Amino acid sequence: MDENVNISLNLFIEYLQIEKNYSQYTIEHYQQDIKGFFMFMSEQGIKSLDKVEYFDIRIFLTKLYDQGYARRTAARKISCLRSFYKLLVREDVVKENPFSLVSMPKGEKKLPNFFYEEELSQLFEACETVSPLGQRNKALLELLYATGMRVGECSQIKMKDLDMDVSIVLVHGKGNKERYIPFGSFAHDALKLYIQNGRQELIKDEKSHYHLFVNHRGGPLTARGIRGILNKLIDQSSLSGSIHPHMIRHSFATHLMANGADMRTVQELLGHAFLSSTQVYTHVTNEYLRKTYMNHHPRA
Incomplete structure (x- = not known):
């Protein structure tokens, strides 16, 4: 796979740290989601980030559901990847954000648990x-x-x-x-x-x-x-x-x-x-x- 993939990931992590001020805990989850997509790209023979198309994302989603991920988890991963590509478009690494075409229905919002x-x-x-x-x-x-x-x-x-x-x-x-x-x-x-x-x-x-x-x-x-x-x-x-x-x-x-x-x-x-x-x-x-x-x- 193109070495620019890892360079792009490092760019995104730096963006989350400096511009978004996200916690290390959140950044680690984003990093895991993106690396999981990189693994999918490798399995599908997709050599670079600008080669990802809408059809590839539908296959990726199908694979997530086959692996037993809940709709809410899959939606979180897509949201993460959408933000990743949005930054890459801003930095002229890729021309388009294929994840902007993907819409997922929101599931019922779970009420937060609390202590009495x-x-x-x-x-x-x-x-x-x-x-x-x-x-x-x-x-x-x-x-x-x-x-x-x-x-x-x-x-x-x-x-x-x-x-x-x-x-x-x-x-x-x-x-x-x-x-x-x-x-x-x-x-x-x-x-x-x-x-x-x-x-x-x-x-x-x-x-x-x-x-x-x-x-x-x-x-x-x-x-x-x-x-x-x-x-x-x-x-x-x-x-x-x-x-x-x-x-x-x-x-x-x-x-x-x-x-x-x-x-x-x-x-x-x-x-x-x-x-x-x-x-x-x-x-x-x-x-x-x-x-x-x-x-x-x-x-x-």
């Missing part, structure tokens, strides 16, 4: 605050729930982004957009303990740096590291079922709206570019209120 308040209590109870790592984990969990920020955003927080006097953190979001998010007393107390004790212990043998959250060696904690910590805390708690770290962000939004926060405020706090992304939580909130009613009303 009693479930979150179990998660917080799984954090010990005696060891430096325990203090870090508690501060991490408290800040994520207090702000609703993404895991990737949390890994980028520097000490200078945190204003402990007024309990506000500056978050660097997608597309180089910044937003200020307040946090409450629980997160404030956990952060104070961690910064004054645990963090100092963890970085004492390391060269000084400015990341808020550090790993066990004292270096900056990555987004992948944060997910690993959260998954471990979930395993240590008494929670069961299908659980993932992003549910903390969903819980933040759901609990705010269930307690009367307006949608525009929640949109700004979450860093959503479009209000439609936030509107899904109105449906989740109805389920949250129903369960709360059924659990607590004496005549339910």
Whole structure:
């Protein structure tokens, strides 16, 4: 296959990092999707990116379905490849974007899963605050729930982004957009303990740096590291079922709206570019209120 294929991929990754400011986690998924298409090109004997035609994409889609991919996953891959080719057209690598001709019907939007308040209590109870790592984990969990920020955003927080006097953190979001998010007393107390004790212990043998959250060696904690910590805390708690770290962000939004926060405020706090992304939580909130009613009303 033409060596320009890998050059084009590197160009796209650089675009996602610099212009789109996507997290490393998201970039890795995009990279896997594109490499999967490169493998398909090789199998089909397509030598270069400008030789891909609409008919080839239909074969690619058929192959995805034959391999058992859900419609939503296939749509995500096509969206990724459409963005990839859009950049290549912009940079004059190819003349046309064959993926612009492909339209896929949107499936039913799945409601986000979230933790109920009693479930979150179990998660917080799984954090010990005696060891430096325990203090870090508690501060991490408290800040994520207090702000609703993404895991990737949390890994980028520097000490200078945190204003402990007024309990506000500056978050660097997608597309180089910044937003200020307040946090409450629980997160404030956990952060104070961690910064004054645990963090100092963890970085004492390391060269000084400015990341808020550090790993066990004292270096900056990555987004992948944060997910690993959260998954471990979930395993240590008494929670069961299908659980993932992003549910903390969903819980933040759901609990705010269930307690009367307006949608525009929640949109700004979450860093959503479009209000439609936030509107899904109105449906989740109805389920949250129903369960709360059924659990607590004496005549339910």
